[in-house]
Amino acid sequence: METARELFFAQGYTATGIAQILNSSGANSGSLYHFFPTKEDLLIAVLEKYKILLEPAVIGPAYARAVDPIERLFAVLDGYRQLLTATDFALGCPIGNLALEMSNSHPQVRALVVENFEGWRLAIRHLLEQAQGRLPSEVDLDQLSHFVLITMEGAVMLARAYHDFGPFDAAMASLRDHFERLVQDGSDWSTPKQITQGIQ
Amino acid sequence: METARELFFAQGYTATGIAQILNSSGANSGSLYHFFPTKEDLLIAVLEKYKILLEPAVIGPAYARAVDPIERLFAVLDGYRQLLTATDFALGCPIGNLALEMSNSHPQVRALVVENFEGWRLAIRHLLEQAQGRLPSEVDLDQLSHFVLITMEGAVMLARAYHDFGPFDAAMASLRDHFERLVQDGSDWSTPKQITQGIQ
DNA sequence: GTCTTAGTTGAACGATCAATCAAGTTCTAA
DNA sequence: TTAGAACTTGATTGATCGTTCAACTAAGAC
Numbered sequence: 001m002e003t004a005r006e007l008f009f010a011q012g013y014t015a016t017g018i019a020q021i022l023n024s025s026g027a028n029s030g031s032l033y034h035f036f037p038t039k040e041d042l043l044i045a046v047l048e049k050y051k052i053l054l055e056p057a058v059i060g061p062a063y064a065r066a067v068d069p070i071e072r073l074f075a076v077l078d079g080y081r082q083l084l085t086a087t088d089f090a091l092g093c094p095i096g097n098l099a100l101e102m103s104n105s106h107p108q109v110r111a112l113v114v115e116n117f118e119g120w121r122l123a124i125r126h127l128l129e130q131a132q133g134r135l136p137s138e139v140d141l142d143q144l145s146h147f148v149l150i151t152m153e154g155a156v157m158l159a160r161a162y163h164d165f166g167p168f169d170a171a172m173a174s175l176r177d178h179f180e181r182l183v184q185d186g187s188d189w190s191t192p193k194q195i196t197q198g199i200q
Numbered sequence: 201m202e203t204a205r206e207l208f209f210a211q212g213y214t215a216t217g218i219a220q221i222l223n224s225s226g227a228n229s230g231s232l233y234h235f236f237p238t239k240e241d242l243l244i245a246v247l248e249k250y251k252i253l254l255e256p257a258v259i260g261p262a263y264a265r266a267v268d269p270i271e272r273l274f275a276v277l278d279g280y281r282q283l284l285t286a287t288d289f290a291l292g293c294p295i296g297n298l299a300l301e302m303s304n305s306h307p308q309v310r311a312l313v314v315e316n317f318e319g320w321r322l323a324i325r326h327l328l329e330q331a332q333g334r335l336p337s338e339v340d341l342d343q344l345s346h347f348v349l350i351t352m353e354g355a356v357m358l359a360r361a362y363h364d365f366g367p368f369d370a371a372m373a374s375l376r377d378h379f380e381r382l383v384q385d386g387s388d389w390s391t392p393k394q395i396t397q398g399i400q
Numbered sequence: 401g402t403c404t405t406a407g408t409t410g411a412a413c414g415a416t417c418a419a420t421c422a423a424g425t426t427c428t429a430a
Numbered sequence: 431t432t433a434g435a436a437c438t439t440g441a442t443t444g445a446t447c448g449t450t451c452a453a454c455t456a457a458g459a460c
Contacts, residue, residue, distance in 0.1 A: 012301060014214045018448055028409055029449075035407090039448065090304055096357060100300050101212060103360035104290055113361050146358070146367045147351075147374035154354030157296060158346070160303035161313050167346045174347035174378075181381045218418055228439055229419075235437090239418065 001036075003027075005046045009094045013043055013101055040106060043098075047112035050094060054119050069130035070179055073148065074172070076124070080156050081168060089163045092156040095120075099153075121149045135186045151175050201236075203227075205246045209294045213243055213301055240306060243298075247312035250294060254319050269330035270379055273348065274372070276324070280356050281368060289363045292356040295320075299353075321349045335386045351375050 003025035007016040018039060022029055036042040062075035083091055095116045102109045125145040132141070151171050158167035203225035207216040218239060222229055236242040262275035283291055295316045302309045325345040332341070351371050358367035 011304070012214070014212070015301075017446070019446075030410070030451080031408055033449070037449090092300070092303075097300055099357055099361040100292070100297055101215075103292075103357075103363075104211070110361060110363070117358065117361060140370075140373075143370040143373055146370035150351060150354030150358055150367060150371045151347075152354070153357055154350030154352070157299055157303075157353055157357070158317065158350055161299040161310060161317060163303075163310070167350060170340075170343040170346035171350045173340075173343055178374075178378045178381075181378075181385070185381070217416070219416075230421080230440070231438055233419070237419090 001042065001045055001049070004042050005049060005094075008043065008046055008098070009091060012097060040109065043102075043109060044112060047095075047098070047109065047116060050116050051112075051119055054116070054123070058120070059123050069127040070134075070183075073124060073127045074176065077148075077152055077155075077172060077175075080152060081159075081165070081172075084156065084159050084165070084168070089160045092160050093153060096153045096156060117149060121145045124148050133186075134183050136182060137186075139182060139186075148175070201242065201245055201249070204242050205249060205294075208243065208246055208298070209291060212297060213239075240309065243302075243309055244312060247295075247298070247309065247316060250316050251312075251319055254316070254323065258320070259323050269327040270334075270383075273324060273327045274376065277348075277352055277355075277372060277375075280352060281359075281365070281372075284356065284359050284365070284368070289360045292360050293353060296353045296356060317349060321345045324348050331383075333386075334383045336382060337386075339382060339386075348375070 004016070004021045007021055007024065018029065018032070021027075021042075022032065032042075036045065058076060058079060062072055062079055065078075066072045066075045080093060095113055098109075099113045099117070102113060122145070125141050128135070128141045128144055132139075155168045155171040158171075159165055204216070204221045207221055207224065218229065218232070221227075221242075222232065232242075236245065258276060258279060262272055262279055265278075266272045266275045280293060295313060298309075299313045299317070302313060322345070325341050328335070328341045328344055332339075355368045355371040358371075359365055
C-alpha cells in the first residue's frame with residue numbers, strides 16, 4: 001500500500017498499473033487482492049492514509065518553522081515549495097493530482113478527496129482564527145481559507161507545468177500582499193495609520 | 201482530432217483510448233495514424249488547437265459581457281464558472297487538466313501547456329495594463345497576472361472536486377476584495393481617502 | 401493431531417492498450 | 431491517359447491492463 005501511495009503520487013492513478021505496484025513492492029497479485037479487492041479500494045486506502053499524514057507531514061513541520069500564525073500559514077505553503085525543489089517539480093500536492101483525475105466518475109473517491117482538502121483548509125482556518133484579532137472584523141475565515149487552499153493548489157500546478165518557481169513565487173508574493181493589506185486594514189480603526197507607518 | 205480534443209478534455213489523456221476516439225469519430229485507425237503517427241502527436245495537435253481557441257472561445261465572450269478591464273477580467277473567470285455549471289462540474293480548464301497529468305515526462309507537451317498558460321496570462325496582463333492607472337504604481341503586472349491565473353486554476357480544480365461552487369465563489373470574492381484594496385490604495389495618494397469614502 | 405481460518409503463490413484470463421501493415425481507393429499533375 | 435503520391439480500410443500485432451483462482455503454507459483452536 002505504501003508503494004501504491006508513492007506510485008500514485010508520482011505518476012497518477014490511471015498511469016500506475018497493478019503490475020508495477022507488485023514489482024516495486026515485491027508483493028504477489030493474490031496477496032494484494034486479498035486485502036484490496038479492486039484497484040479503487042487501494043486508492044481509497046491511500047486517500048485515508050493521506051488524511052492521517054496531514055498533521056505529521058505537513059502541519060507539524062510548518063509549526064516548527066514559525067510561531068506567528070500568519071507566518072505558519074506561509075510556512076505550510078513553503079513546505080510545498082520545498083517538495084517541488086527536492087523532487088525537481090516531479091511531485092506536487094498528492095491530493096490535487098488525484099482531484100483532477102478523479103473529479104468525474106467515482107463518488108466515493110471524490111468524497112475522500114474533499115475530506116483531505118477540508119482537513120487542510122480547516123488547519124489553515126485554525127491559523128487564521130489565531131490571527132483574527134489582526135484582521136478586519138468583516139473577514140470571512142471560511143472564504144479566506146478556501147482562497148489560501150486554492151492559491152496553493154494552483155501555484156503547485158503552475159510550478160510543475162512551467163518547471164519554474166516564477167508563477168509559484170508570484171502567487172506567494174501576491175497572497176502576502178493581500179494579507180499585509182488585510183492586517184493594515186485591521187489595525188486602521190484602532191491605531192492611526194501614521195504611527196504604524198512611522199515605526200517601520 | 202476534434203473528437204480527440206473533446207475526449208481528452210472530458211476524460212484526460214491517459215484515460216482516453218485510441219479505440220474510443222475511433223469509435224466516437226467514425227474514423228479508422230489507419231487514417232488516424234496517417235496524420236498522427238503516435239497518440240502524443242494527437243495531443244500536441246489538440247494543444248495547438250487550444251492556443252487558437254483562446255481568443256474566440258474565452259477572451260472574446262468575456263469582452264462582450266463587460267467593458268471595464270477589471271470587470272472583463274472577472275468575466276473571463278466567470279466564463280469558467282458557467283462551463284462548470286453547464287456541464288455539472290464535468291469539464292473544467294482543459295489545459296489545467298492536462299498540466300497535472302503531463303507535468304512529468306513529455307517535455308514537448310509540457311512546453312505547449314506552458315504556451316497555453318502564457319497566452320491566457322498575457323491576455324489577463326493586457327487587461328491589467330488598461331487598469332494600471334487605477335492600481336498602485338508599485339504593482340507588478342506579471343506577478344498579479346500569474347496570481348489571477350493560479351487562482352482560476354485552483355478554483356476550477358476545487359469546484360470540480362467538491363462538486364460545489366463554495367470554494368470557487370470564495371476565491372472569486374477574495375480576489376475581488378484584493379482588487380478593491382489595490383484600487384483603493386491606488387487612489388489614496390491622489391485623492392484624499394475621506395472624499396472617496398464619502399461618495400460611496 | 402486434526403480442523404479452520406487467514407494469508408500466499410504465481411500462472412492464467414479476457415479485455416483493452418497503442419500501433420502496424422498489406423491491400424485497396426481517391427486524388428493530383430503531367 | 432496514366433503514373434505515383436495521398437489517403438483509407440480493418441484485421442491483426444504483442445504488450446499490458448485489472449482481475450481471478452486453484453493449490454499451497456502458517457498459525458491458532460479444540
